[in-house]
Amino acid sequence: MAVNINPRRTPLIAGNWKMNLDHLQAIAFVQKLAWNLKDANHDFAAVEVAVFPPFTDLRSVQTLVSADKLPLAFGAQDVSAQESGAYTGEISGAFLAQLECQYVIIGHSERRTLHNESDEQVAAKVTAALKHNLVPLICVGESAEDLAVHGPSAVPVAQLRAALAGVTNAADIVVAYEPVWAIGSGQAATPEQAEQVAAALRGVLTELLGQDVADKTRILYGGSVKSGNIAAFMREPNVDGALVGGASLDIPEFSSIIRYQKHVGL
Numbered sequence: 001m002a003v004n005i006n007p008r009r010t011p012l013i014a015g016n017w018k019m020n021l022d023h024l025q026a027i028a029f030v031q032k033l034a035w036n037l038k039d040a041n042h043d044f045a046a047v048e049v050a051v052f053p054p055f056t057d058l059r060s061v062q063t064l065v066s067a068d069k070l071p072l073a074f075g076a077q078d079v080s081a082q083e084s085g086a087y088t089g090e091i092s093g094a095f096l097a098q099l100e101c102q103y104v105i106i107g108h109s110e111r112r113t114l115h116n117e118s119d120e121q122v123a124a125k126v127t128a129a130l131k132h133n134l135v136p137l138i139c140v141g142e143s144a145e146d147l148a149v150h151g152p153s154a155v156p157v158a159q160l161r162a163a164l165a166g167v168t169n170a171a172d173i174v175v176a177y178e179p180v181w182a183i184g185s186g187q188a189a190t191p192e193q194a195e196q197v198a199a200a201l202r203g204v205l206t207e208l209l210g211q212d213v214a215d216k217t218r219i220l221y222g223g224s225v226k227s228g229n230i231a232a233f234m235r236e237p238n239v240d241g242a243l244v245g246g247a248s249l250d251i252p253e254f255s256s257i258i259r260y261q262k263h264v265g266l
């Protein structure tokens, strides 16, 4: 099996906390995670680590990361397509940039399904993120029904095409392939399935943004990632990391996922 050694793409292990951990819990969590990784001599340049707390935690996380110079990236779980104004409950990319967020998750399946987010809204949010130099972490993925009807790649490919509608070829983006049926189900995709879709997504990047951008853009797999299955995903040539939900809330488990190279000797 191929080992992921593309030198242009630093693997990224990202923790999507969803609606978990308040700002006080976030401080304790991030501190412990950083200590745990430091104790384990984690090489952050070799495998980047990012956390995605709820909006209300971001200021606390920013303060901690900055004061203690923690080598952790962080971002928000969503962003408004709007800049400012009468949009009750929305959060501008300008505010996230002020909080030194590096990333923002856009188009997570929970936003698409629970909040009816359309491909057009996802594209507008991607444009808004890039405007503020936030790296959009664009989520795509098929439902179980899509999988049965269209196979694994069709819907994620169409979603990525739509999300990139306003993107020019200089953009720094991250793509996450998260099959809806694998999220929170304990039933991850097989590494082969993830690779097949990731390769198709890289084809879309090549077509729309050019070879150079496609070569350096990280494509993550998400959906029931655990310490026990991460290494097999990371062996796939087009899988450059993981977007981890439930397992990112358990420090030893998340740390073990981040340190996947250690326990498989990659």
Ligand SMILES: O=C(CO)COP(=O)(O)O
Pocket: 016, 108, 178, 182, 183, 184, 185, 186, 222, 223, 224, 225, 243, 244, 245, 246, 247
């Ligand atoms: O939705 C996810 C990350 O964004 C995946 O969640 P789980 O890792 O809990 O399956």
